[in-house]
Amino acid sequence: MRTFAYERPVSLADAVALLDSHGPSTRLLAGGTDLIIRLRDGSARPGMVIDVKRIPELCPEIRERDGVLTIGATTVMADLAANGLVRRHFEALAEAASVVGSVQIRNRATIAGNICNASPAADTAPPLLVYGAVVVAAGPHGSRRIPISEFFVRSGLTSLEPNELVVAIELPVPASLTGAVHLRRTRRRGHDLASVTLCCSVNEAGVTRLAYGSVGPKPVLEQDETHVLANPSAPDDAKQVVLERMFAEASPSKRSMRASPEYRMAMLRLLGSRAMRTAIERLAEKRGAQA
Amino acid sequence: MSGVIKTLPIEITVNGRRRTLEVAVHHTLLDVLREDLELTGTKECCLVGECGACTVMVDGRIVDSCLMLAVEADGAEILTVEGLARDGHLNPLQQAFLDKGAVQCGFCTPGQLMAAQALLVENPHPNVAEVQEGLAGNLCRCGCYYQIFEAVLSVAEAGSR
Ligand SMILES: Cc1cc2nc3c(=O)[nH]c(=O)nc-3n(C[C@H](O)[C@H](O)[C@H](O)COP(=O)(O)OP(=O)(O)OC[C@H]3O[C@@H](n4cnc5c(N)ncnc54)[C@H](O)[C@@H]3O)c2cc1C
Ligand code: FES
Ligand code: FES
Numbered sequence: 001m002r003t004f005a006y007e008r009p010v011s012l013a014d015a016v017a018l019l020d021s022h023g024p025s026t027r028l029l030a031g032g033t034d035l036i037i038r039l040r041d042g043s044a045r046p047g048m049v050i051d052v053k054r055i056p057e058l059c060p061e062i063r064e065r066d067g068v069l070t071i072g073a074t075t076v077m078a079d080l081a082a083n084g085l086v087r088r089h090f091e092a093l094a095e096a097a098s099v100v101g102s103v104q105i106r107n108r109a110t111i112a113g114n115i116c117n118a119s120p121a122a123d124t125a126p127p128l129l130v131y132g133a134v135v136v137a138a139g140p141h142g143s144r145r146i147p148i149s150e151f152f153v154r155s156g157l158t159s160l161e162p163n164e165l166v167v168a169i170e171l172p173v174p175a176s177l178t179g180a181v182h183l184r185r186t187r188r189r190g191h192d193l194a195s196v197t198l199c200c201s202v203n204e205a206g207v208t209r210l211a212y213g214s215v216g217p218k219p220v221l222e223q224d225e226t227h228v229l230a231n232p233s234a235p236d237d238a239k240q241v242v243l244e245r246m247f248a249e250a251s252p253s254k255r256s257m258r259a260s261p262e263y264r265m266a267m268l269r270l271l272g273s274r275a276m277r278t279a280i281e282r283l284a285e286k287r288g289a290q291a
Numbered sequence: 292m293s294g295v296i297k298t299l300p301i302e303i304t305v306n307g308r309r310r311t312l313e314v315a316v317h318h319t320l321l322d323v324l325r326e327d328l329e330l331t332g333t334k335e336c337c338l339v340g341e342c343g344a345c346t347v348m349v350d351g352r353i354v355d356s357c358l359m360l361a362v363e364a365d366g367a368e369i370l371t372v373e374g375l376a377r378d379g380h381l382n383p384l385q386q387a388f389l390d391k392g393a394v395q396c397g398f399c400t401p402g403q404l405m406a407a408q409a410l411l412v413e414n415p416h417p418n419v420a421e422v423q424e425g426l427a428g429n430l431c432r433c434g435c436y437y438q439i440f441e442a443v444l445s446v447a448e449a450g451s452r
Binding site for chain 2: 102
């Protein structure tokens with residue numbers, strides 16, 4: 001590994017000032033599960049590494065206020081998966097966090113690192129899209145809120161400016177009862193990125209939201225306003241038509257060594273139907289529990 | 292290598308002993324444990340977070356020490372495989388690994404032990420699936436998975452008696 005300057009700011013203002021003055025030659029370091037590998041293989045060669053883990057504003061904290069859950073940028077997957085509030089309101093996000101890598105990886109991998117790395121296979125991306133997350137970013141001109149659907153640009157690129165960093169992720173607690181699930185297809189648990197990731201939610205109003213990743217340059221979000229998918233008495237072929245329309249954005253790469261495009265599309269359809277069924281079941285369970 | 296190698300002072304507690312060290316900022320915790328502190332029980336292998344041979348506990352949680360800079364461990368409490376035995380006696384997991392034949396070449400063993408230790412602290416009575424999940428980040432090239440799971444389960448059972 002090449003050497004670099006290591007900075008460990010203890011305030012957001014200091015971190016932003018460092019980013020602003022050293023710009024493109026810096027790299028932010030959170031859990032390091034993506035970055036350390038890139039520093040070692042030379043695909044990232046920053047002059048300065050800025051460790052964000054001692055910035056109080058980014059601290060690993062999950063709190064709920066006025067119907068919004070705020071997750072600190074450096075919250076790790078293990079804590080996300082175990083958190084009671086996340087499990088209650090955002091079960092699919094807890095599921096996604098619980099399948100990232102291994103215990104060792106989940107103890108280090110942060111939520112901000114997962115989305116900022118902008119891998120099309122990032123496991124938290126589909127649930128964050130489905131739940132309508134908002135990314136809170138800070139830069140020299142203060143902070144701004146970026147809807148997650150505008151955050152991912154393409155593989156490895158987000159809509160963050162070079163002098164901005166992610167402070168927290170906000171999730172609006174769903175106003176109506178919602179059943180949701182995160183599914184994925186991998187070759188081997190604990191060591192491999194997914195060849196398909198998919199999250200589906202269904203709410204009481206009959207709206208189905210579906211987000212999927214690993215089948216194109218960025219994760220995709222679709223919404224079924226026709227209520228056909230959520231309708232238990234709608235015929236299967238009507239549902240298939242809607243699902244197919246939702247998968248129109250999928251464009252799996254021919255060059256991937258993980259899975260062929262044909263395989264990914266087949267798995268996307270399979271996971272899509274499975275996730276639909278599970279989301280509907282979970283919604284029914286919640287209704288039952290309320291009655 | 293570009294420019295001068297930058298170093299920083301860190302203070303860490305390793306297996307109960309306080310250490311003050313000057314470390315290169317681009318050296319991993321694994322580098323420092325093995326090279327600066329000569330604690331070679333922790334193994335270096337894939338260096339990409341896939342094999343778990345470098346597993347150590349940092350503030351009570353297992354991590355792959357190949358994916359963490361030593362400077363990030365400043366102020367932390369670290370437990371390595373060398374810290375498991377007490378007063379010359381193997382800890383129950385180490386003994387169980389020997390008894391169940393869970394050690395073939397032994398290269399993965401330190402990492403497996405650290406992962407198993409963390410699992411049992413968090414969940415003293417895991418079922419087979421939970422042991423498999425807890426150790427999913429540790430590969431064994433010799434393929435002793437069955438014996439390793441047996442060893443971990445036997446310690447869990449002994450604890451419940
Ligand atoms: C063995 C292994 C298995 C893995 N399995 C999975 C998996 O199953 N699913 C999955 O989704 N991922 C997986 N990953 C990838 C990785 O663990 C995750 O993407 C993780 O969430 C990254 O977070 P981190 O904190 O480690 O990021 P880092 O490596 O610290 O950073 C990643 C990127 O994000 C930037 N960044 C970090 N924090 C911020 C911030 N606050 N603001 C702006 N930019 C920031 C960094 O500059 C860097 O470019 C795996 C990795 C390994 C090594
Ligand atoms: S050497 Fe660290 S995980 Fe393989
Ligand atoms: S005993 Fe040889 S690698 Fe596990």
